[in-house]
Amino acid sequence: MPNYMLLLHEEPMDYSQFSPEQIQAVIGEYVAWRQKIEADGNYVGGEKLKDEGGRLIGSDNGQLRVTDGPYAEAKEVIGGYFTISAADYDEAVEISKGCPHLKFGGRIELREIEQLT
Amino acid sequence: MLSPGEIKVRDSIDHLFRRHAGQMVLVLSRIFGFEHLDVIEDAVQDALVAAMKKWPFTGIPANPRAWLIEAAKNRVVDNLRRSVKSDELLDEAATANGIDTLFFGSEMPDDELRMIFACCHPAIAPDSQVALTLKIVGGFSVSEIAPAFLSNDEAVAKMISRAKGRLRKRQVALEMPVADQLNARIDAVLKALYLLFNEGYIASAGDELVRKDLCFEAIRLCSILASHPVTRLPRVHALLALFLFLGARLSARTGLSGELLLLADQDRSSWDQEMIASGLQHFRLSASGTRLSEYHLEAEIAAIYTLSPDYSSTDWARILECYERLQQRKFSPVIELNRIIVLSKLSGPQSALEQLNKLELGRELTNYSLFYVTKSHFLTQLDRLDEARTALTTAVELTNNEPVRRFLIKKLCALNDGLFA
Numbered sequence: 001m002p003n004y005m006l007l008l009h010e011e012p013m014d015y016s017q018f019s020p021e022q023i024q025a026v027i028g029e030y031v032a033w034r035q036k037i038e039a040d041g042n043y044v045g046g047e048k049l050k051d052e053g054g055r056l057i058g059s060d061n062g063q064l065r066v067t068d069g070p071y072a073e074a075k076e077v078i079g080g081y082f083t084i085s086a087a088d089y090d091e092a093v094e095i096s097k098g099c100p101h102l103k104f105g106g107r108i109e110l111r112e113i114e115q116l117t
Numbered sequence: 118m119l120s121p122g123e124i125k126v127r128d129s130i131d132h133l134f135r136r137h138a139g140q141m142v143l144v145l146s147r148i149f150g151f152e153h154l155d156v157i158e159d160a161v162q163d164a165l166v167a168a169m170k171k172w173p174f175t176g177i178p179a180n181p182r183a184w185l186i187e188a189a190k191n192r193v194v195d196n197l198r199r200s201v202k203s204d205e206l207l208d209e210a211a212t213a214n215g216i217d218t219l220f221f222g223s224e225m226p227d228d229e230l231r232m233i234f235a236c237c238h239p240a241i242a243p244d245s246q247v248a249l250t251l252k253i254v255g256g257f258s259v260s261e262i263a264p265a266f267l268s269n270d271e272a273v274a275k276m277i278s279r280a281k282g283r284l285r286k287r288q289v290a291l292e293m294p295v296a297d298q299l300n301a302r303i304d305a306v307l308k309a310l311y312l313l314f315n316e317g318y319i320a321s322a323g324d325e326l327v328r329k330d331l332c333f334e335a336i337r338l339c340s341i342l343a344s345h346p347v348t349r350l351p352r353v354h355a356l357l358a359l360f361l362f363l364g365a366r367l368s369a370r371t372g373l374s375g376e377l378l379l380l381a382d383q384d385r386s387s388w389d390q391e392m393i394a395s396g397l398q399h400f401r402l403s404a405s406g407t408r409l410s411e412y413h414l415e416a417e418i419a420a421i422y423t424l425s426p427d428y429s430s431t432d433w434a435r436i437l438e439c440y441e442r443l444q445q446r447k448f449s450p451v452i453e454l455n456r457i458i459v460l461s462k463l464s465g466p467q468s469a470l471e472q473l474n475k476l477e478l479g480r481e482l483t484n485y486s487l488f489y490v491t492k493s494h495f496l497t498q499l500d501r502l503d504e505a506r507t508a509l510t511t512a513v514e515l516t517n518n519e520p521v522r523r524f525l526i527k528k529l530c531a532l533n534d535g536l537f538a
Binding site (some may be wrong): 015016017018019020021023024026027030031034046047048051073079080082098 | 133135172270
């Protein structure tokens with residue numbers, strides 16, 4: 001089965017007014033989602049990218065340039081990713097639809113990972 | 118690892134994060150000092166948010182509480198380093214090993230008790246005491262507290278910040294009150310807990326579930342007082358008994374579609390028998406000493422209602438006697454209304470209505486929805502339907518609570534159709 005990557009795009013926001021109850025509810029939703037896809041054998045992995053720091057590296061007229069960013073003030077950043085295995089895009093989309101990230105206002109970019117064979 | 122069942126919210130018992138938030142503030146206040154409360158509260162919030170961002174990807178750590186307290190502690194240290202000149206205390210606190218051992222199991226009665234006394238300090242107004250206790254000890258957020266006060270987030274945030282300012286100004290420390298002040302300080306705490314329970318219990322406004330949580334928080338805090346050797350006084354047991362008797366009926370109070378069910382219409386078999394048993398136990402413990410408090414009388418009334426096999430066999434005479442004794446101690450228009458309702462069971466609607474009209478002259482209850490509900494009820498019994506409708510319309514206008522509004526409107530419709538008797 002091919003693997004798919006869920007790139008979790010989100011708009012940085014202020015969580016200072018979130019209540020402990022709400023925070024617990026958010027974590028609970030992710031835990032439930034992950035346990036479900038683990039039980040179904042679809043979960044491969046996932047990692048969170050640090051909010052702070054980050055570098056953008058590119059070339060500018062043949063010169064390599066390194067700049068700081070993306071900043072937390074950027075309109076949208078990739079907060080982290082999950083890797084899943086699924087039969088095809090249809091199944092991968094169905095799995096992604098259950099990801100709580102969507103419920104909390106984020107977007108998911110779903111991409112199939114190329115395999116050697 | 119936590120099971121999903123453990124992390125499920127909203128069942129009024131499992132509020133892991135709310136409890137953690139409260140405990141983290143307690144522990145960090147002990148380590149760094151109560152004077153840094155604002156920094157500590159911010160750090161606790163930051164740690165919770167960090168967990169929210171990280172745990173979905175990393176999974177929940179083996180010891181979530183230790184993870185959270187460590188994260189919050191590091192933030193406090195960073196923050197204080199920036200604002201205060203680094204000192205030995207900070208270094209020591211920062212390197213303190215096994216900070217988690219500061220939690221004794223999941224309960225920290227001494228810390229909580231000291232914090233409750235600080236939050237209910239007489240320098241703060243009673244309403245603010247309740248809000249501050251909910252925020253600091255209970256881990257409730259401003260947006261959860263505001264509806265209980267029929268207020269908005271901004272106003273409640275201001276009230277809490279003013280209260281904290283007063284504590285700072287007075288240099289209130291986290292300590293048990295000294296012996297000669299203990300009685301008065303305990304009374305202040307009990308009054309705040311009574312208010313807290315009422316915010317949740319009296320249907321004034323807000324989300325049913327959050328209101329239930331307020332009641333359970335009052336029960337939890339009162340239990341701490343009732344089990345601590347310094348504070349387990351008869352009147353503390355009486356208040357806890359009252360809470361437990363009323364709390365046992367909480368979930369029977371609303372029907373399937375969220376409408377209010379009166380005591381007469383409640384399914385008694387759905388009352389929480391464990392809470393009733395615990396209530397009885399504390400009621401027995403309250404029966405010592407020589408001082409009879411208002412809480413004793415209120416607990417006795419609640420016990421009579423709760424223990425009666427059905428509504429019609431309620432011992433009205435005994436309840437009336439309790440209300441009369443309550444009124445002799447300190448007159449309250451709300452208690453007078455309750456007394457008149459009980460009186461109507463014994464001597465009929467006509468004489469009850471006469472007393473109600475007398476009470477109306479005092480004008481204290483002209484904004485109280487329940488007053489007009491009662492009046493309408495008596496008038497209906499006396500077949501004075503036009504007046505009954507007018508009174509009920511006033512009651513509908515005065516209520517902000519949705520289930521109660523729905524209940525009253527249903528009643529009003531029935532009255533209009535002539536079905537209501």
